[in-house]
Structure formats: structure tokens, C-alpha cells
Amino acid sequence: MDADYDVIVAGGGLTGTVAAQSISYYSNQNLSILSIDRNSEMFPGRKSNPGWTCGDACSKEAVDFMTERIKVPWTAPEIEHDVKGVMAFSPDKETAIPFDGDGYMLNRQKLPEIQNARTKKMGVNFDFEINLTGLIYDGLQVIGVQGINNKTKQPYKKTAKVIVDATGVTSMLRNQLQNSTKIEKKIERRDLESTGRHIMYFDKGEEDLTDFDPDFCIIHLDQDIAPGGYAWVFPKADNKVNIGLGIEKSILDQRNKRLGKNDNLASLMEEYLQRNKAIKNAKLSQDPEDINNNTGVFQVSVRRQNDCMVSGGYILVGDSAWMPKPIDAGGIGPALIAGTILGKNVVDAIEANDVTEKGLWQYHLDFIKEYGYKTAGLELFRRLVQTLTNEQISYGMKHFLGNVDVEAISKGEHPDFSGLSKLGMIIRGAMNKTVANGLKYTSQQNQWLVEHYGNYPKEPEGFEEWEKSLHKTLDESFAKIATFSKN
Known part of the structure; x- marks a missing residue:
């Protein structure tokens, strides 16, 4: 039976589009690729109704890794602001550690629009408003995806030689996977951080580079304001900021008990914003390129990547594979690296006519060498x-x-x-x-x-x-x- 496509990329977010671009590049556009997204074409790759909740920061090194290999450049307007690195401050603010080097603040509402246009230009097909609920199998091989077409309310089925799972941290496809005992299906609660952030314009308050620095992404380690995680002030302009924090639920509970409080993510975010001396009269951005994305909460994994990331005809990437960096929950960098690497591995496997678990296995070795170690x-x-x-x-x-x-x-x-x-x-x-x-x-x-x-x-x-x-x-x-x- 002929498959509908060579490759289906499930999930049209940032990781999914990079993976699709990479497969297109390494195959010289000779493979048929379908990207499937549950969102409408107006809001491609949106994580949830509030938008593309993210810290928006990414190292130049990760972008260069992708650009050098698959020749996809990122420029303005998807890059909104350049930064010289990240500064992590101790709770008493007396010590700061610089890390990550040059980087970019991205506009996560503009980026998917531009990514999609680029990906289409590279010959990739798109299906929008498709809610995928499971995989189709032939013995030990995954051979397709199924779900519901939200536009027509009809069942949806498409087949392919390889399915790339870029559907995010709580992937239903991975949770229900039937052809592998090696891939971990469920993530433990303590390996997830709840995060929230606002994109805001503000009036300048006191000059205090521990609270806002137009050249550096600031991280505050503080078990009272961001228990089990950290809080951040990332610049998007001299008077614009991505401000938020992440917490681990059980550590928040301990903190509330210790302080005799009853705080949650929203109340901590409010307190964090109010105590920032450099930021005054902050208001959510009403810019057209932020309006569908100016506030939101989400969950991010903070563990090592899944111990195994492939099975017959199936391969995990990005948040679906729990790739965000465990110490700072940064997900864009590893997604760009893995999405780029994966393209070559998938093309090699298809060209070798071996898309079994063994045929896709090299992906692990390449990702571990570059990042996963x-x-x-x-x-x-x-x-x-x-x-x-x-x-x-x-x-x-x-x-x-x-x-x-x-x-x-x-x-x-x-x-x-x-x-x-x-x-x-x-x-x-x-x-x-x-x-x-x-x-x-x-x-x-x-x-x-x-x-x-x-x-x-x-x-x-x-x-x-x-x-x-x-x-x-x-x-x-x-x-x-x-x-x-x-x-």
C-alpha cells in the first residue's frame, strides 16, 4: 500500500516547522512532507488559547547551528531584540553569573507566520484545524495518524513512512504509543514547571540593572518568589519586556506553608511585577504583533530528554521529547538543534529504505553528541x-x-x-x-x-x-x- 506522504510532521509549532524544513533541505525537496496542526492558519503552532507562551529567548549559537546547516536565516521581524547574554542573580542580588552569550528575543506571534511561509516555499504541505488523537500501526511500525478534522467534523486519516511527533510536552501520540517499551510515555509531575509571563510596555522607574537591563536577559533565583524555578525579566526594547516566572507545584506548597501564605502562580507574578523598581506603570502590549500573545500560562519540562526517542516509523522532537534544558527550561535552542539533526536522520532512513526503530536509531547518537550528553x-x-x-x-x-x-x-x-x-x-x-x-x-x-x-x-x-x-x-x-x- 502506498503511503499518502513520505513524512508527516505532527504539530506545526516552531519545532515542527524546523523539522519539516530540515527534511525538505536534506532531501533536496524530493520527499513529500505534510505538516499537521490543530490550530487555524491564522494562529499556526499556537500552544493554547492565550498564545505561544514562552520566554521568547534563544541563543545565537542555536540559530546559527540551524542556519549553517539547513540555510534558513532568521532576521527581523521574527527577531525583535538582540541581547548579549543571560545574567542569573542570586536571591540577595549580590552575585550575578553570565551565561549563554549573544542571543535573540523573538516575537513568537510573528515567527510562526514567517516560519510557515518559508516552510511552504520549501515544498511542505499543510493541514490546519486537525485534532490528532492517535497513530495508525502495521505490526511494529507506525504508518500514519488519525483524528478529527475540526472544520468538517469528519474522521481524519493520513499515512506516511515516518511520523515526526512535535505535538508538545503532553503529546497524546506519545502517551498512547503502542509499538515501543523503550520510549517513556508519561512525565512525572515534579519534572514539570508551571510558567506564566506577560509581554508589557512600561515607564522607566529607578535605574537598576538587577531589575531591568536592555542588553541582558535577567534571571532571579528566589525560592520565595519563584519556588523551585526562577523569575525572569527579558528585554524586548528599552521600554518593553517579557516578564514572568516558573514554579514547581510541590515546592510552592512547601513555600506557602513555610511563609503562612496561600499564593499561586498568578499572585506571585503580580508580586514580582510590583516589586520591580526599574519597571513602572506596566501595561500589556497592544501591538498587533503581540495582541494574541501578550499574557499566558503554560507547562514546561525540566528533565533530561526521553531516554529513547524513536520506534518503528515514529520519532520524537522538541517538547514532545522533553528537550528543554533542565536548569533553565529553555526549549527553543534544543528544538532548533534537534529539528535540524532529525531532518538528516529521517532522510537517511528513508533513502536506505529502513524506517524501523533500528533505521532511525542514529538520531539519538547525533543529538546526544551535540546537546543531549x-x-x-x-x-x-x-x-x-x-x-x-x-x-x-x-x-x-x-x-x-x-x-x-x-x-x-x-x-x-x-x-x-x-x-x-x-x-x-x-x-x-x-x-x-x-x-x-x-x-x-x-x-x-x-x-x-x-x-x-x-x-x-x-x-x-x-x-x-x-x-x-x-x-x-x-x-x-x-x-x-x-x-x-x-x-
Whole structure:
């Protein structure tokens, strides 16, 4: 039976369009590609009714990675503002760590319009207003998608050699996947952050570069205002900002109990906005390019990518594969990298006439080499930071980070905290000794994890043993990290 298409990309958001562009590029437009989106053509790739809820920031390095390989450039108006990097401030605001280098603030309402136009130009077909509910199988192979056409209310079915799942963090296709025991289907609640953000214009208040800096994305670590996550002030112009925060629900509950409060995401966002000294009289942007996207809440994963990302005829990418960086929930960078890599892997598999699990397996090795090797270590680092108090975070950032560590963080790597073993380093207070021990422990575990990902099995047969060993180490590490908060 001939398939309707060579490739179907489920999900027409940013990751989906990059994946479709990459497949088109690497196949010299010789493959038939269909992008399916549940949204109308007016709002392509929209995550939910409030819009494309996102921090809007992305490193220049990730955009360059894509542009150099698949020749898709990003310019204005989808790039709204250039930044020189990210500054992460300690709770007492006395220490700042720079990371990520040059970057861009994107307009997430304009970007999908432009992405779609580009993707169509590259020969990709689109179906809009399609609600996908499941996959179609032939034995161990996924051979298509099914759902409902929301325009006609009729059943919808399309077949393809490969289905790319870019439908987002709670993907129904992945949740119900029937042809793999290797792919993890469901995400744990504690690996999700609830995030909210506003896009606003404001009058200038006090000059305070810890509260607003037109050249830097600012991150505030603060367990009282953003328990288990962080708060952010990202510039979109001298008087325009993306301001928001992310929290982890169980840590918010602990914080409320500790402070005798009953705050939720919305009340914390309001408090965070009100206490910003540099931003006064802030109002939601009414610009045409923001009007459908100026406020919103969403969920983002903060764990390593799915341990396995392919099965016969099926491949996960972006938020569907839990790719956002565990330490800062940045999802655009890894999505651009993975979407670009995936295109070549899919084309190679189709050209080799092998779209089985084994035929698509190389995707893991390529993604891990480029990005995925560091995520499990960052997941441990996140868990440790989530257990610390504001005092511990401030002390640790001030005293425990050497130049080498800052450089590692700036590249998105796990710092090795080598300074902590220096003789004569006086650590004041038992609480801070606990932090030092925790940092030493996570950096030591990180070295093992990076090496373990370097030994990711080259074929599906070795996966079970590799994963067993990974989970044993992670389970031990999570249990150990939990003990540091009790000391």
C-alpha cells in the first residue's frame, strides 16, 4: 500500500516547522512532507488559547547551528531584540553569573507566520484545524495518524513512512504509543514547571540593572518568589519586556506553608511585577504583533530528554521529547538543534529504505553528541538547587563558583566546582557545608552521566542494559540529593 506522504510532521509549532524544513533541505525537496496542526492558519503552532507562551529567548549559537546547516536565516521581524547574554542573580542580588552569550528575543506571534511561509516555499504541505488523537500501526511500525478534522467534523486519516511527533510536552501520540517499551510515555509531575509571563510596555522607574537591563536577559533565583524555578525579566526594547516566572507545584506548597501564605502562580507574578523598581506603570502590549500573545500560562519540562526517542516509523522532537534544558527550561535552542539533526536522520532512513526503530536509531547518537550528553547532569543540578534556601543559594553563588565553573555554566555545562576541594577554603556554617557537599556530589555524578551518555548504545539491542544502569544511578542520586536538604 502506498503511503499518502513520505513524512508527516505532527504539530506545526516552531519545532515542527524546523523539522519539516530540515527534511525538505536534506532531501533536496524530493520527499513529500505534510505538516499537521490543530490550530487555524491564522494562529499556526499556537500552544493554547492565550498564545505561544514562552520566554521568547534563544541563543545565537542555536540559530546559527540551524542556519549553517539547513540555510534558513532568521532576521527581523521574527527577531525583535538582540541581547548579549543571560545574567542569573542570586536571591540577595549580590552575585550575578553570565551565561549563554549573544542571543535573540523573538516575537513568537510573528515567527510562526514567517516560519510557515518559508516552510511552504520549501515544498511542505499543510493541514490546519486537525485534532490528532492517535497513530495508525502495521505490526511494529507506525504508518500514519488519525483524528478529527475540526472544520468538517469528519474522521481524519493520513499515512506516511515516518511520523515526526512535535505535538508538545503532553503529546497524546506519545502517551498512547503502542509499538515501543523503550520510549517513556508519561512525565512525572515534579519534572514539570508551571510558567506564566506577560509581554508589557512600561515607564522607566529607578535605574537598576538587577531589575531591568536592555542588553541582558535577567534571571532571579528566589525560592520565595519563584519556588523551585526562577523569575525572569527579558528585554524586548528599552521600554518593553517579557516578564514572568516558573514554579514547581510541590515546592510552592512547601513555600506557602513555610511563609503562612496561600499564593499561586498568578499572585506571585503580580508580586514580582510590583516589586520591580526599574519597571513602572506596566501595561500589556497592544501591538498587533503581540495582541494574541501578550499574557499566558503554560507547562514546561525540566528533565533530561526521553531516554529513547524513536520506534518503528515514529520519532520524537522538541517538547514532545522533553528537550528543554533542565536548569533553565529553555526549549527553543534544543528544538532548533534537534529539528535540524532529525531532518538528516529521517532522510537517511528513508533513502536506505529502513524506517524501523533500528533505521532511525542514529538520531539519538547525533543529538546526544551535540546537546543531549549534558541534560541528565543538569537535571541533578536542578534538583539540588531546588532543595536549597535563598541564603544557601546566595552563599554558594558568592563563594563556591570559580572562573572555570562560571565558564562551564556559560556554555550550559555542569560546573565541576573544583575550587571546593581547595585546602584552606573556609566554609562558614553547617548549612553551607551541606551546599558544598551537594555541589561536589552532583559534579561527580555529572561526570559519570556525561560518560554514560557518551556510551549510548549504537543499536536498539543495547538499550535495556544502558537504561537500567542510567536509572540505577539517577535513583541513587535523587535519593542522595534529597538528604542534603535535611542536613
